[in-house]
Amino acid sequence: MRISPSLVPMLVVALVVLALYWPLMYLANIPVAQRALDTGAALPCQTAFECATQLRSPVLPSPQQLWNGFGNLMFPLNSPNAIPVNAAVTAFETVVGLLLAAVVGFFFAIGMVASRAFERALLPWIVASQTVPIIAIAPMLVVLLGQYGVQGWLPKAIIAAYIAFFPITIGVAKGLKSPDPMALDLMKTYNASHWQTYLKLRFPASVPYLFTAFKVAMTAALIGAIVAEISTISFQGIGKMLAENSRASDVVAMWVIMLSSAVLGILLVALVNWLERLLTPWRRTGGGAAIPAKQARLSRREGVG
Amino acid sequence: MMQANTSPESSAKGSKAEAIVSVQGVSMVFPNGTVALKDANLEIAQGEFISLIGPSGCGKTTLLRLLADLIQPSSGTIRIGGKSPEEARKARAYGYVFQAPTLMEWRNVLSNVMLPLEVMNFPVQERRARAERMLALVGLEKFARHYPWQLSGGMQQRVSIARALAFDPQLLFMDEPFGALDEITRENLNLELLRLWRETGKTIIFVTHSIPEAVFLSTRIVVMTPRPGKIETVIPVDLPQPRTFETRETTRFFELATAVREALRKGHGYEVTE
Numbered sequence: 001m002r003i004s005p006s007l008v009p010m011l012v013v014a015l016v017v018l019a020l021y022w023p024l025m026y027l028a029n030i031p032v033a034q035r036a037l038d039t040g041a042a043l044p045c046q047t048a049f050e051c052a053t054q055l056r057s058p059v060l061p062s063p064q065q066l067w068n069g070f071g072n073l074m075f076p077l078n079s080p081n082a083i084p085v086n087a088a089v090t091a092f093e094t095v096v097g098l099l100l101a102a103v104v105g106f107f108f109a110i111g112m113v114a115s116r117a118f119e120r121a122l123l124p125w126i127v128a129s130q131t132v133p134i135i136a137i138a139p140m141l142v143v144l145l146g147q148y149g150v151q152g153w154l155p156k157a158i159i160a161a162y163i164a165f166f167p168i169t170i171g172v173a174k175g176l177k178s179p180d181p182m183a184l185d186l187m188k189t190y191n192a193s194h195w196q197t198y199l200k201l202r203f204p205a206s207v208p209y210l211f212t213a214f215k216v217a218m219t220a221a222l223i224g225a226i227v228a229e230i231s232t233i234s235f236q237g238i239g240k241m242l243a244e245n246s247r248a249s250d251v252v253a254m255w256v257i258m259l260s261s262a263v264l265g266i267l268l269v270a271l272v273n274w275l276e277r278l279l280t281p282w283r284r285t286g287g288g289a290a291i292p293a294k295q296a297r298l299s300r301r302e303g304v305g
Numbered sequence: 306m307m308q309a310n311t312s313p314e315s316s317a318k319g320s321k322a323e324a325i326v327s328v329q330g331v332s333m334v335f336p337n338g339t340v341a342l343k344d345a346n347l348e349i350a351q352g353e354f355i356s357l358i359g360p361s362g363c364g365k366t367t368l369l370r371l372l373a374d375l376i377q378p379s380s381g382t383i384r385i386g387g388k389s390p391e392e393a394r395k396a397r398a399y400g401y402v403f404q405a406p407t408l409m410e411w412r413n414v415l416s417n418v419m420l421p422l423e424v425m426n427f428p429v430q431e432r433r434a435r436a437e438r439m440l441a442l443v444g445l446e447k448f449a450r451h452y453p454w455q456l457s458g459g460m461q462q463r464v465s466i467a468r469a470l471a472f473d474p475q476l477l478f479m480d481e482p483f484g485a486l487d488e489i490t491r492e493n494l495n496l497e498l499l500r501l502w503r504e505t506g507k508t509i510i511f512v513t514h515s516i517p518e519a520v521f522l523s524t525r526i527v528v529m530t531p532r533p534g535k536i537e538t539v540i541p542v543d544l545p546q547p548r549t550f551e552t553r554e555t556t557r558f559f560e561l562a563t564a565v566r567e568a569l570r571k572g573h574g575y576e577v578t579e
Contacts, residue, residue: 182403185375189401190424191394200424204411282411282452 018063026052028059061252066259069252073241073260080236083260090238091264093153093225097160098218104161105168105213112169113176113202130166134159134227142232155232160224164217171213175206208283211276218268226261238264324348324384325475325508326372331381333367333534340533341367345381347527347536351475354502354509356519356526358565364534365512365527369478372510373401386475397425399476400469404484406461408453408468415440415449418468425472439467442501459483459490466498470505479511483518492550495521499548516569520544520561521553528568538568 026049033051036043045051053062061069077084108126112119141162142155150158179201187197229239238261245253326349333342342364349355357365370376371383374390385393393399400421408417418436427435440446443463453461462482469477483491495518502509513519519526526540542561544552552558 180405180407182405182407183409186401186403186407187424188375189373189394189399190421191397192424196424200420201409204409207411280411282413282454 021060021063025058025060025062029053029055029062032059057249057251059251061255065252066255069256070259073253073256081241083238083241083257086237086241087260087264089153089236090222090225090229090261091268093156093228093237094160094218094221094268096153096157097221097225098164098214100157100161101164101168101217101221102214104165105172105217108165108169109172109176109206110198112173126166126169130163134163134224135231137162138228138231142228153236156225156228156234156237159228160221163224164221167216167220168210168213171209171216172206175209175213176202178209179205207280208276211272211280214272214276215269218272219265222261222265222268323351325351325386326510327382327384328368328372329382331368331371331378331383333364333371333376334379342371342378343533343535345536347539349508349510351508352506354499354522354524355511356523357510357512357529358514358516358519358526359529359534359537359569360514360531362531362534363529364531365529366480367534368529369480369510369512373399373478397421397472398474399478400472400474402462402465402469402477402479402482404481406453406458406465408461408464410453412453413449414445414451414453414456414464417453417464418471421468421472427472435471436467439471440464442470442504443467443497457490459486459494462486462494463497466501470501470507475508477507477509479509481512481514484514491515491518492553496548496550498522499546503547516562516565517553517558520558520565521548526561526565528565530569537571540564540568 029052030048033043033045033055034048036055037048037051043051043054045054052058053064058065073083075082079085108122112123138159141159145151145155145158176198183201183205184197187201190196192200225237226239226242229237230243234240234243238257241257242254245257326347328345328347331342331345332340334340341362345364345368347368357368359365367376371378372385372390374394377390383390385398388396388398408414409420412420415433415436418439419432422432422435437446437449440449443466445460445463445467448456448460453464456464466479466482483494486494498509499522501507511519511522513522520542521544523542526542528537528540529535530537540561544555544557544561
């Protein structure tokens with residue numbers, strides 16, 4: 001398999017973490033294993049060192065236990081109790097939440113750019129909304145929405161949107177304000193309408209800011225969706241699995257689900273990155289060394305002009 | 306040689322045309338009390354190439370922005386082709402080239418030149434044809450598909466000139482368009498701008514702080530001095546057209562440059578540095 005050079009630093013970090021994890025795991029588990037042996041528990045091992053990797057409720061699960069746990073929780077792929085289906089549900093809630101947040105965020109951002117009064121009236125409340133603990137507000141929102149028949153995945157998406165709209169609002173507002181005063185003067189010399197100035201200048205200029213905001217908002221929305229699943233009645237989702245296994249004190253499963261949600265976060269942000277590359281082709285810097293050569297050729301032509 | 310005369314001069318092309326720009330007793334005081342421009346009077350005839358020259362704070366950019374209706378004067382009257390600056394702006398009577406190219410980074414070169422045509426609702430088929438013609442005019446037709454970051458500073462500024470000319474305005478306002486470029490590129494672009502001026506017959510008002518640039522380009526030079534910003538004098542430039550690289554080496558060029566330099570010095574008690 002060919003490994004992209006850009007992945008190497010990331011893999012090095014993974015190896016270092018793994019190398020550190022091993023001794024830490026022994027350090028944490030040996031006393032527990034010793035106590036278990038002392039109380040005469042039935043264990044398939046003789047020494048504390050051996051038992052450290054085989055505890056039913058380890059402080060830190062061994063890599064082998066994680067691997068096995070991963071195998072147990074991943075398959076069958078279409079099982080309603082396995083990670084793939086639940087991760088897909090959470091991902092769906094997250095993405096819908098992000099889109100809802102984008103709509104609300106755009107609305108607030110345009111208002112804030114268009115009117116100082118709007119910004120002054122609303123920004124403190126928008127900030128305040130973000131300091132309310134989501135874990136407290138989620139059940140209440142679900143009760144409220146349930147009153148109007150909104151149930152299932154939608155309340156989770158709305159809660160995800162509740163935390164995700166803030167970075168989008170701020171990012172888009174910054175993007176809409178980003179055009180140079182000269183560019184705004186330029187539009188004025190064309191006698192462009194407000195709408196044209198937004199369409200031809202402010203919106204396109206805000207796209208890079210939008211994607212940066214999306215990356216922050218995506219991780220926030222994922223946390224929102226998971227917290228919403230944990231703190232409300234859920235039948236599906238990563239949060240529901242976490243809540244179940246937490247009640248069952250299955251430490252290994254908790255670790256496996258936690259790591260899976262981290263992977264899900266990486267995948268969702270990667271999706272935003274991919275969309276960014278697709279939709280902002282003018283920012284593509286092309287293939288490494290090709291650029292200086294191209295610029296050299298261009299500046300030679302300049303001399304002729 | 307030097308005349309404090311602000312009545313309409315006949316243009317270097319010899320024809321006595323009616324004033325396309327008329328500035329009468331215009332002053333500009335900013336809210337903080339700065340007198341950016343005091344009692345400016347200027348008449349510019351169709352087809353002239355006028356340079357506004359002076360040190361920082363002499364009001365040359367302010368005057369250009371007043372003409373373009375980007376700011377409004379505290380007092381005095383400005384007429385652009387018989388209209389108020391606001392009417393002229395709404396009638397899209399002028400193109401404006403800024404100090405920086407201000408190209409839209411998400412649009413390629415061709416599409417940047419088409420921007421004003423889109424805003425002004427030109428027919429779709431005509432936009433591309435016009436933009437391509439303008440790019441050919443500035444010698445960049447081969448770069449239509451490039452993005453701005455792929456071009457040098459000088460090429461970007463040529464694109465912005467093509468963009469300003471795309472909708473065929475009578476007037477071209479240029480605010481230190483070559484200020485950020487190196488001397489060699491600047492001299493090349495000066496020559497190209499004169500060719501554009503001859504081919505298109507536009508009236509150009511050009512802000513600069515470079516004496517050789519002003520002398521080389523202009524039919525008349527408006528010398529401005531600071532604190533408060535005012536028009537010190539207007540110097541006609543009688544160098545023959547078409548001007549070439551050699552024009553800069555003639556005796557007359559040096560005489561005119563010296564006249565501008567002395568006018569700048571006279572208007573203010575310190576050496577004007579280039």
